[in-house]
Amino acid sequence: MDGEELTEQETALYDRQIRVWGADAQRRLSKSHILVYGMKGTVAEFCKNIVLAGVGSLTLVDDRAVTEDALSSNFLIPPNENVYAGKTLAELCCNSLKEFNPMVRVSVEKGDLSRFGGDFFDKFDIVIVSCCTRMTKKLINEKCRKLSKRVAFYTVDCRDYCGEIFVDLQKYIYTKKKLDENNQPTTVECELQYPSFQESISVPWRKLPRRVSKLYFAMRVIESFEEAEGRNPGEISMEDLPAVLKLKKELCEAQSMNESHIPNALLERLVMGKREFPPVCAIIGGILGQEVIKAISGKGDPLQNFFFFDAMDGKGVIEDISPPNV
Amino acid sequence: MASLHHSSAVKAAKVLMVGAGGIGCELLKTLALSGFQDIHIIDMDTIEVSNLNRQFLFRQSHVGQSKAMVARDAVLRFRPNISITPYHANVKDSDFNVEFFKQFNVVLNGLDNLEARRHVNRLCLAAEVPLVESGTTGFLGQVTVHAKGKTECYECQPKPAPKTYPVCTITSTPSKFVHCIVWAKDLLFAKLFGDKNQENDLNVRSSDASNSPENGEDVFERRDNENIEQYGRRIYDHVFGYNIEVALSNQETWKNRNRPKPIYSRDVLPGKLNHQNGNVDKSCATDDLSSVSTMASLGLKNPQDVWSLAENTRVFLESLKLFFASREKEIGNLSFDKDDQLAVEFVTAAANIRAASFGIPLHSLFEAKGIAGNIVHAVATTNAVVAGLIVIEAIKVLKKDIDNYRMTYCLEHPSKKMLLMPVEPFEPNKSCCVCSKSPLSLEINTHHSKLRDFVEKIVKAELGMNSPIIMHGVTLLYEVGDDLEEDMIANYTANLEKVLSELPSSVIGGTMLTVEDLQQELTCNIYIKHREEFDEEKEPDGMVLSGWTQAPLEKKDDNKKLVGNGGSTSTALPTEGQKEVELVEISEETEISGKKRKQPGISGDETNNHNEIQKLDVVDDGEDDLVILDQCDIDKKKKKRLQ
Numbered sequence: 021m022d023g024e025e026l027t028e029q030e031t032a033l034y035d036r037q038i039r040v041w042g043a044d045a046q047r048r049l050s051k052s053h054i055l056v057y058g059m060k061g062t063v064a065e066f067c068k069n070i071v072l073a074g075v076g077s078l079t080l081v082d083d084r085a086v087t088e089d090a091l092s093s094n095f096l097i098p099p100n101e102n103v104y105a106g107k108t109l110a111e112l113c114c115n116s117l118k119e120f121n122p123m124v125r126v127s128v129e130k131g132d133l134s135r136f137g138g139d140f141f142d143k144f145d146i147v148i149v150s151c152c153t154r155m156t157k158k159l160i161n162e163k164c165r166k167l168s169k170r171v172a173f174y175t176v177d178c179r180d181y182c183g184e185i186f187v188d189l190q191k192y193i194y195t196k197k198k199l200d201e202n203n204q205p206t207t208v209e210c211e212l213q214y215p216s217f218q219e220s221i222s223v224p225w226r227k228l229p230r231r232v233s234k235l236y237f238a239m240r241v242i243e244s245f246e247e248a249e250g251r252n253p254g255e256i257s258m259e260d261l262p263a264v265l266k267l268k269k270e271l272c273e274a275q276s277m278n279e280s281h282i283p284n285a286l287l288e289r290l291v292m293g294k295r296e297f298p299p300v301c302a303i304i305g306g307i308l309g310q311e312v313i314k315a316i317s318g319k320g321d322p323l324q325n326f327f328f329f330d331a332m333d334g335k336g337v338i339e340d341i342s343p344p345n346v
Numbered sequence: 347m348a349s350l351h352h353s354s355a356v357k358a359a360k361v362l363m364v365g366a367g368g369i370g371c372e373l374l375k376t377l378a379l380s381g382f383q384d385i386h387i388i389d390m391d392t393i394e395v396s397n398l399n400r401q402f403l404f405r406q407s408h409v410g411q412s413k414a415m416v417a418r419d420a421v422l423r424f425r426p427n428i429s430i431t432p433y434h435a436n437v438k439d440s441d442f443n444v445e446f447f448k449q450f451n452v453v454l455n456g457l458d459n460l461e462a463r464r465h466v467n468r469l470c471l472a473a474e475v476p477l478v479e480s481g482t483t484g485f486l487g488q489v490t491v492h493a494k495g496k497t498e499c500y501e502c503q504p505k506p507a508p509k510t511y512p513v514c515t516i517t518s519t520p521s522k523f524v525h526c527i528v529w530a531k532d533l534l535f536a537k538l539f540g541d542k543n544q545e546n547d548l549n550v551r552s553s554d555a556s557n558s559p560e561n562g563e564d565v566f567e568r569r570d571n572e573n574i575e576q577y578g579r580r581i582y583d584h585v586f587g588y589n590i591e592v593a594l595s596n597q598e599t600w601k602n603r604n605r606p607k608p609i610y611s612r613d614v615l616p617g618k619l620n621h622q623n624g625n626v627d628k629s630c631a632t633d634d635l636s637s638v639s640t641m642a643s644l645g646l647k648n649p650q651d652v653w654s655l656a657e658n659t660r661v662f663l664e665s666l667k668l669f670f671a672s673r674e675k676e677i678g679n680l681s682f683d684k685d686d687q688l689a690v691e692f693v694t695a696a697a698n699i700r701a702a703s704f705g706i707p708l709h710s711l712f713e714a715k716g717i718a719g720n721i722v723h724a725v726a727t728t729n730a731v732v733a734g735l736i737v738i739e740a741i742k743v744l745k746k747d748i749d750n751y752r753m754t755y756c757l758e759h760p761s762k763k764m765l766l767m768p769v770e771p772f773e774p775n776k777s778c779c780v781c782s783k784s785p786l787s788l789e790i791n792t793h794h795s796k797l798r799d800f801v802e803k804i805v806k807a808e809l810g811m812n813s814p815i816i817m818h819g820v821t822l823l824y825e826v827g828d829d830l831e832e833d834m835i836a837n838y839t840a841n842l843e844k845v846l847s848e849l850p851s852s853v854i855g856g857t858m859l860t861v862e863d864l865q866q867e868l869t870c871n872i873y874i875k876h877r878e879e880f881d882e883e884k885e886p887d888g889m890v891l892s893g894w895t896q897a898p899l900e901k902k903d904d905n906k907k908l909v910g911n912g913g914s915t916s917t918a919l920p921t922e923g924q925k926e927v928e929l930v931e932i933s934e935e936t937e938i939s940g941k942k943r944k945q946p947g948i949s950g951d952e953t954n955n956h957n958e959i960q961k962l963d964v965v966d967d968g969e970d971d972l973v974i975l976d977q978c979d980i981d982k983k984k985k986k987r988l989q
């Protein structure tokens with residue numbers, strides 16, 4: 021790499037993980053800059069993981085005030101009104117995260133993420149958004165894609181016992197270890213081309229493999245409903261279920277897909293359980309942390325391009341949802 | 347599993363967590379967030395700096411404090427109204443008996459060693475409390491559920507043998523860096539700084555040759571007229587020069603091997619040692635012995651650098667010097683500790699010089715420390731994922747949702763598109779002596795093997811019992827306990843030295859022995875079969891225990907001998923203190939959804955199994971010692987364990 025060595029303090033602190041990903045990857049991590057938006061439980065888990073891992077900086081954006089919902093699965097915020105009154109979610113999480121690792125710069129940026137310009141996103145290597153509308157996801161993703169440097173973009177959301185991660189690494193080159201014909205370990209270079217969020221979700225459903233996770237479709241139905249109704253993510257309740265089921269029917273018809281592909285029971289769970297489930301936050305936040313570490317270090321196969329987990333069946337599945345020509 | 351959220355079953359549950367380390371910190375947090383109100387947590391460890399990269403409840407200022415206590419305080423900050431009861435204690439303490447375990451609805455393990463895992467498994471079986479077991483290494487992890495009578499217990503399947511190396515590979519024909527590390531740590535370091543009375547094969551070659559120039563005097567004793575540097579150079583020349591010359595004289599050994607080259611300190615480092623930065627006197631002045639460091643003294647900065655032969659020689663001589671200058675009182679009582687900087691420096695240098703002699707690539711201190719200390723690779727993310735999976739299984743256990751219990755593998759590379767792969771739990775193994783009380787049979791030479799051999803190798807090492815009672819019919823042959831009469835103790839001590847057939851109640855072929863551990867509430871019946879001869883290479887213990895589980899398949903590496911091939915359970919069960927890094931490959935074709943487990947293959951190596959499902963039963967932390975196994979025809983025939 022650039023020859024800059026890890027300090028003695030870093031080597032001692034990161035000893036166990038350097039043994040997993042090497043000193044080189046650790047150096048890259050310490051120079052990486054990460055932006056997160058939407059400080060709920062899953063993102064809190066992710067932030068903990070990435071601060072412990074020793075990234076260079078972490079910037080938090082979330083101007084919302086603390087609600088009972090936000091407290092329910094976020095261990096970064098003490099449930100004490102004297103502490104949280106008058107502060108934003110990002111400020112509160114920032115204070116806790118700073119303690120986890122004095123070598124990482126954790127800071128807060130105020131404002132509406134969708135109004136930030138390209139030069140803002142240019143400061144980062146990784147951008148992660150959570151609990152935001154489909155519109156915002158597309159918008160931020162496009163802003164990242166327009167930059168001359170490659171900024172990796174992720175979305176992450178957990179509802180009920182389910183979680184979803186979307187990854188856009190654009191054109192991504194990385195190395196991985198393989199065994200050569202003589203069974204000797206060697207390093208090979210690989211290249212992947214990722215579609216944008218917009219491109220992915222525009223792939224006609226009938227063109228997708230038959231066994232694509234039902235969760236993929238269910239999440240799109242909920243997303244469409246919230247967008248059509250002008251709701252914020254999670255602003256949904258049991259009263260909306262009939263309308264959600266009606267929308268599902270319409271979408272399935274428009275996509276010429278059998279309705280049974282999206283079980284009503286699953287949609288019901290997603291509508292009802294808008295609150296995050298802490299074990300799923302830990303799992304999704306862990307997988308996302310791992311993926312971000314891979315993307316920064318350029319080592320190991322990254323997931324392409326969706327990940328789904330449902331505690332009901334316990335499967336953590338990767339789905340590649342790309343237009344045929346990508 | 348209609349609802350997992352804050353249900354009444356979760357709120358009312360009383361859970362026991364064993365371990366507050368990498369998995370433990372994540373687990374305690376996730377339990378608290380998930381609505382658990384009454385959590386008890388046992389951990390005997392205190393916090394270390396290298397924990398802080400993943401054990402996020404701990405800070406620099408907590409180093410040295412109890413993990414269980416600090417973890418409790420940290421979680422109460424965000425969940426002040428729940429009850430967390432910490433125990434800074436060993437789970438094997440007699441206080442944690444079956445009665446203690448019975449008060450819990452479920453037990454969750456985040457442990458770092460096999461011995462404790464086996465112990466908790468037995469207590470859970472005896473108390474009839476379901477156990478959720480877990481382990482991680484690097485990006486790999488595993489969570490399993492063990493419910494008595496419904497799923498297999500933790501010990502239903504064989505655990506792999508510890509990594510062992512034939513003594514001759516270590517003492518005379520190393521071919522890998524790890525062999526040099528074992529030599530430096532278990533032989534040279536132990537000889538110079540450890541218990542002088544311990545048996546040690548370091549000199550096996552030269553003493554066999556009985557033409558030692560020192561004429562019977564102990565080469566490793568410092569002479570009265572010698573200064574430390576002279577002493578260091580004499581040791582150096584003896585082990586890296588003279589011993590190699592002696593070994594070379596045996597032409598037979600080198601027929602098909604590269605001949606090593608003797609190394610003498612005067613050739614590598616002609617002048618006196620000089621210090622670039624600091625000196626011995628300065629190091630002596632410090633009160634904190636752990637801060638004494640050759641690297642600091644010699645101005646070597648980066649532990650990732652691979653030192654040259656000359657640098658290794660300087661580190662060797664300097665660290666030996668520092669041991670005598672500033673830690674003389676400890677000499678004779680030291681055992682290798684991966685957190686002892688000076689010990690790591692000495693072992694790195696010694697291993698590298700030996701590697702240079704044998705044409706093996708040299709390694710950095712960082713790498714050498716990892717090998718010598720058997721440091722487990724650990725990251726926060728895997729622990730977080732595994733903790734989430736544990737809580738999901740724990741909630742199913744509380745809801746008695748048996749049909750949905752799953753064991754889950756966290757994979758590094760997706761298999762069938764899955765990174766998290768759930769598998770239905772296996773049924774209990776009918777021949778498991780732990781959960782199915784199935785009798786065992788032991789082939790042993792009853793005229794040669796002593797009761798002590800039986801206690802050490804079978805009862806303690808293989809059966810994993812801490813406080814055993816051994817009975818033949820109604821006659822007590824041996825017992826461990828605090829409240830024994832003196833004459834009983836004398837009686838048992840005498841029995842230990844007797845061969846089985848000469849015990850007060852003669853143990854011969856056809857005898858049924860009963861071995862019981864009162865704390866674990868485990869009783870095993872062992873049918874004794876007398877056998878005259880044992881294969882010294884394959885059955886070095888001189889006994890073969892069977893009827894429990896089948897031994898793992900064969901070894902992969904010629905240089906790595908698994909203890910006791912050929913049907914002995916000794917292969918299956920690591921001995922005490924043995925860290926498990928168990929990677930069982932299940933081949934692609936294996937029916938993973940079936941409830942009957944097929945015999946998996948075992949790989950001793952953690953790398954390159956990426957496309958296969960890996961069963962790992964691993965640890966987040968902990969130490970290990972390598973076992974050296976005598977295999978050379980010319981060496982004494984016995985198994986030896988070196989610290």
Ligand SMILES: [Zn+2]
Pocket residue numbers: 498499500501502503774775778779780781782
């Ligand atoms: Zn069993």
